Amino acid sequence: MSVRHALLVLLSERPMHGYQLRQEFERRTGGTWPLNIGQAYSTLSRLERDGLVAPVGSDDPDAPETYRLTDDGTEQARSWWDTPVDRGTPARDELAIKLALAVTVRVDGKPVDVPAIVQRQRTATMTVLRDLTRLKREAGDDLAWSLVLDSLVFAAEAEIRWLDHVEASVVRAARQHPERAEQGAPAPSSATARKTADRKGATR
Amino acid sequence: MSAVALKLTGVTRVHGKGAGEVHALRGVDLEVRRGEMVAVMGPSGSGKSTLLHLAGGLDTATSGRVEVAGRDVGSAGARERAALRRKHIGYVFQDFNLVPALTARENVMVPLELDGMPARRAREHARVALAEVGMEDMGARFPDDMSGGQAQRVAIARALVGTRGLLLADEPTGALDSVTGEAVLRVLRARVEAGAAGVLVTHDARHAAWADRTVFLRDGLLVDGTTAAPSAESLLAGAAATGGHAADDPDDGVAGAGR
Missing domain, CATH: 1.10.287 (Helix Hairpins)
Known part of the structure; x- marks a missing residue:
């Protein structure tokens, strides 16, 4: 499961911080695949490293960092919808x-x-x-x-x-x-x- | 009324004699209580229909005991058995089996009137039974003017009208698309939760999942994960039914059941 893509498409709705992303992900998938908060933040930092999301910035130094999609991120989110999920390599069953x-x-x-x-x-x-x-x-x-x-x-x-x-x-x-x-x-x-x-x- | 609606104890059914002898059921034990729905799954020829026919008093066990609402069906005479069927047992079939010349309400009234109930009271019972399956506004409709899902709901109302508490359903969703089939299962489920006992024969695991438990028949034996593996012979019966779909599924082909 690509957590990366799930977070990108959630951010295409509005900027969010890690905890909100985790909540939204679980809410919209019925909590079937729990996402731990550490995974949400580590995925966000990789997305930032790859230039797909950027911090919005805030005047409040205590507020959690909120992220938005960059243009590249928007493009990636769109291409996820457009590309079929790869079923060519079956998971080990x-x-x-x-x-x-x-x-x-x-x-x-x-x-x-x-x-x-x-x-x-x-x-x-x-x-x-x-x-x-x-x-x-x-x-x-x-x-x-x-x-x-x-x-x-x-x-x-x-x-x-x-x-x-x-x-x-x-x-x-x-x-x-x-x-x-x-x-x-x-x-x-x-x-x-x-x-x-x-x-x-x-x-x- | 007894909480146990149906009880099979060591039930064996043998068709034919000598070399051509066929053991349709071999020592089956099964108990279905009111408020409980049990699904029966198994390939063609595994004994599913035989089990249903015995439960419904349409066939007689070679040995063992079949009790409906606490009464031994096997020792009952023909008249008593017919009365048992009218008062306690309802059948639902894949093809609904409604009388085309009768309205929905009249179809539901038939078993009550056969039992000697005055038409006025029968009509009132039918009204209640139709309301319980969400068909209160369709009483005056003829089967030809109903969708498959509606017809099957009328059939369920008829099966459970009056005092009948045991519903025997033979692939009731077989002729319906999956969304309609689900709606019918929802109605069946609701009737069971209201206190009926249900036996659902199906080849579809998704439909069997609506029951409280599922039993599997293999060559006349009830098997589950804890019993010994079935014999090679029983597996051959399964092999014959690979892909086992209802359309080409004559099952045990036992006569009767009002078809």
Whole structure:
């Protein structure tokens, strides 16, 4: 998350000091990503160093320093709106890494129980999704907060769909390569496969 | 009235016999209390619809016990079971199932009149039930003149009119866009918070998240994070449903449910 750009666009509204910036940032994003005051000030001093913001100056020596955008800063704030966020380099995702390892690692010569990992995660993510949904119900007409929640809701939903996909893929792989048991699901015997086929026939 | 609206104990349902035997449910325990909404998720063929049909008295368990409002559905005779359905159980379907020739109010009155309630009283109950789902001004409308979201709200009013406290919803938002679906879930939620018990069968995690808890069905078994991993066989059922969307989801295909 680029705190730098967030502060620039907030300053494009009006000059503010570090504490105000932190408050505005948290207020407008529903406090989902807390910004500590030290980070707000260190980002401001880097922006000042780069010539993107400048102190407004004040007659009161005790007042906190208020910053405004320079012309370069205004240009940067505008270009942030105009440029898509870079999704080309995915962040390290612990769950994806965990499951990628789960289908390959053997512990004491045995495959990892992938379905159990998937189900535990599904239950945990479902709980998160339920809590987010509850917050959303109570969000009322606070549009910014509501959209932040939606973003988290969609991410949790996508994770659950991906887990369904992982589960199905692991089984399919085990069926296609029963000799490679490292996929983590026990290979079905031909008897169970037949039984599954029977079930399908019987339910249509 | 009992706080437990629905209780399944060791419920097994087997279709067919011998080699073609299919275990739709295998020893399912589930309890749903009034004021609680439980979502049931699972791939096609996992037993979701069977569970709903058993809960609704539309199908009979091979073994185990199904209780609605404290009464054993399995041991009830056909008449008693029909009465149980009319007095305690409401169904909501994906395609609303309203009678097109009847107005919203008349649709909601039907179950009460079938139960022998005089029309005047039934009309008053229907008025209250429609108001509870925010449809008080739509009583005279016919289903064809309603949006999908409105029709589904009428269906919810009908499902919970009178003394009915158990609402069984089978993909109730499946035919609606996401904003309308959310509005319908909001109504469902409000009815549950007012004291109904809800069972919501859905493949959509975002909708299941409106429930107080979610149970997952895999090949007729209820699983959660703490139970043993499902069998390979059950996972194959899941594999068949990759991407599992309702449109091509015949689920268990058990007959009945008034479709």
